[in-house]
Amino acid sequence: xAARPPTTxxxxxxxxxxxxxxxxxxxxxxxxxxxxxxxxxxxxVTIAEHVVxxxxxxxxxxxxxxxxxxxxxxxxxxVVGLPEGQQGDxxxxxxxxxxxxxEVLAKQVGEGTEVGIQARIWEGxxxxxxxxxxPTEVVGAGEEVGDFTVVFGDGRRRVDxxxxxxxxxxxxxxxxxxxxxxxxxxxxxDGKAKWIS
Amino acid sequence: MSRPAPGNRRSTKSEYIETDxxxxxxxxxxxxxxxxxxxxxxxxxxxxxxxxxxxxxKQERPADGxxxxxxxxxxxxxxxxxRGTIISTNTTIRPPMRSSRGSGxxxxxxxxxxxxxxxxxxxxxxxxxxxxxHVGAGCVLAPFxxxxxxxxxxxxxxxxxxxxxxxxxxxxxxxxxxxxxVGEGWGQGGGGEGEEWVEGGxxxxxxxxxR
Numbered sequence: 209x210a211a212r213p214p215t216t217x218x219x220x221x222x223x224x225x226x227x228x229x230x231x232x233x234x235x236x237x238x239x240x241x242x243x244x245x246x247x248x249x250x251x252x253v254t255i256a257e258h259v260v261x262x263x264x265x266x267x268x269x270x271x272x273x274x275x276x277x278x279x280x281x282x283x284x285x286x287v288v289g290l291p292e293g294q295q296g297d298x299x300x301x302x303x304x305x306x307x308x309x310x311e312v313l314a315k316q317v318g319e320g321t322e323v324g325i326q327a328r329i330w331e332g333x334x335x336x337x338x339x340x341x342x343p344t345e346v347v348g349a350g351e352e353v354g355d356f357t358v359v360f361g362d363g364r365r366r367v368d369x370x371x372x373x374x375x376x377x378x379x380x381x382x383x384x385x386x387x388x389x390x391x392x393x394x395x396x397x398d399g400k401a402k403w404i405s
Numbered sequence: 406m407s408r409p410a411p412g413n414r415r416s417t418k419s420e421y422i423e424t425d426x427x428x429x430x431x432x433x434x435x436x437x438x439x440x441x442x443x444x445x446x447x448x449x450x451x452x453x454x455x456x457x458x459x460x461x462x463k464q465e466r467p468a469d470g471x472x473x474x475x476x477x478x479x480x481x482x483x484x485x486x487x488r489g490t491i492i493s494t495n496t497t498i499r500p501p502m503r504s505s506r507g508s509g510x511x512x513x514x515x516x517x518x519x520x521x522x523x524x525x526x527x528x529x530x531x532x533x534x535x536x537x538x539h540v541g542a543g544c545v546l547a548p549f550x551x552x553x554x555x556x557x558x559x560x561x562x563x564x565x566x567x568x569x570x571x572x573x574x575x576x577x578x579x580x581x582x583x584x585x586x587v588g589e590g591w592g593q594g595g596g597g598e599g600e601e602w603v604e605g606g607x608x609x610x611x612x613x614x615x616r
Contacts (some may be wrong), residue, residue: 244435244437262457263435263437263457264435264455283499284435284455284457284497284499285455285497308499308528309528325528325530325545325547326526326528326543326545342563342579342580343545343547343563343579344543344545344561344563344579360579360580361579361580362579384504384510387504387509387510388510390509391463391502391510391511394463395459395460395461395463395512396459
């Protein structure tokens with residue numbers, strides 16, 4: 209077998225050769241921003257305490273500011289924020305879990321909400337507290353999803369009565385989220401330094 | 406033998422890096438935690454695939470003896486993929502996470518068998534996907550689902566969390582349900598030289614075509 213060309217001169221295409229000038233950021237020191245997470249655009253980005261941004265997660269502050277509340281998790285391939293050409297701010301409250309491949313362009317996502325794998329929330333929509341979007345579900349532009357709603361099965365919705373009635377269940381979900389953040393802290397190396405100027 | 410000129414070498418750079426065991430990995434794949442990923446050989450990882458090998462099981466006990474240290478080493482493999490498996494473009498492979506009693510949430514190792522085809526844009530967080538499974542495009546295998554041998558997951562299916570798909574099932578829908586069984590002789594053939602590949606069969610012919 210022919211010898212491989214030496215690897216020393218190979219330039220990797222995966223390394224994040226981002227321009228030094230990212231969006232103006234306010235990042236809490238307790239947040240974990242993976243080295244390969246991206247923050248783009250020119251509008252302000254606020255990242256609160258105990259947030260975890262996985263590698264290849266993208267915060268897109270191109271159409272307006274993005275605020276991410278405490279104990280939020282944004283997974284790989286997920287995008288939060290509006291693209292160029294659309295205007296509006298995006299706010300994620302506390303304990304929001306944005307799963308991998310999801311896209312959040314919503315005006316506001318309430319606390320304790322889980323945005324499932326590859327789910328989409330289009331611009332101007334608002335999602336209430338403790339909602340669940342199951343994988344691949346879509347919330348259309350400007351739509352409103354009330355508190356404790358579960359969106360499943362190609363747009364069907366129902367209210368999760370268990371979580372409405374029981375504060376214990378809500379607390380369990382919040383606690384689970386906080387524990388997840390603690391576990392991820394040990395696994396995802398932090399690289400937020402380059403975003404703080 | 407003289408080395409080819411730098412310009413020449415650049416032009417011969419192909420999209421895939423081929424390992425000694427015949428794995429073909431796209432240069433455009435996003436692979437995290439490479440030491441925790443096992444590829445069985447003749448496996449294709451296409452462009453835009455994200456693999457989260459860094460999300461491994463947390464090592465609980467300190468490595469006090471050599472035996473437990475070895476056990477820790479085994480358990481740290483986060484993603485295992487069998488022979489002749491094809492992972493198509495823009496698929497995400499991420500080990501599932503769950504809270505176990507007593508300790509905090511941990512990730513569980515994810516296993517994919519031999520001759521599994523995963524369609525483009527899918528998401529795999531299953532606990533295990535057995536051999537000869539065909540997953541269509543845009544599928545989501547939610548955390549802790551288990552897919553047994555010779556299954557067909559039709560395009561756009563969302564397999565719900567912790568669902569166990571019995572061998573030989575056809576699964577479709579959101580949420581996914583077993584809608585039928587694969588016919589007699591499904592996935593037969595495809596292994597020989599010059600043969601066309603078949604769904605659920607030996608994918609070697611398809612792997613050979615990838616370059």
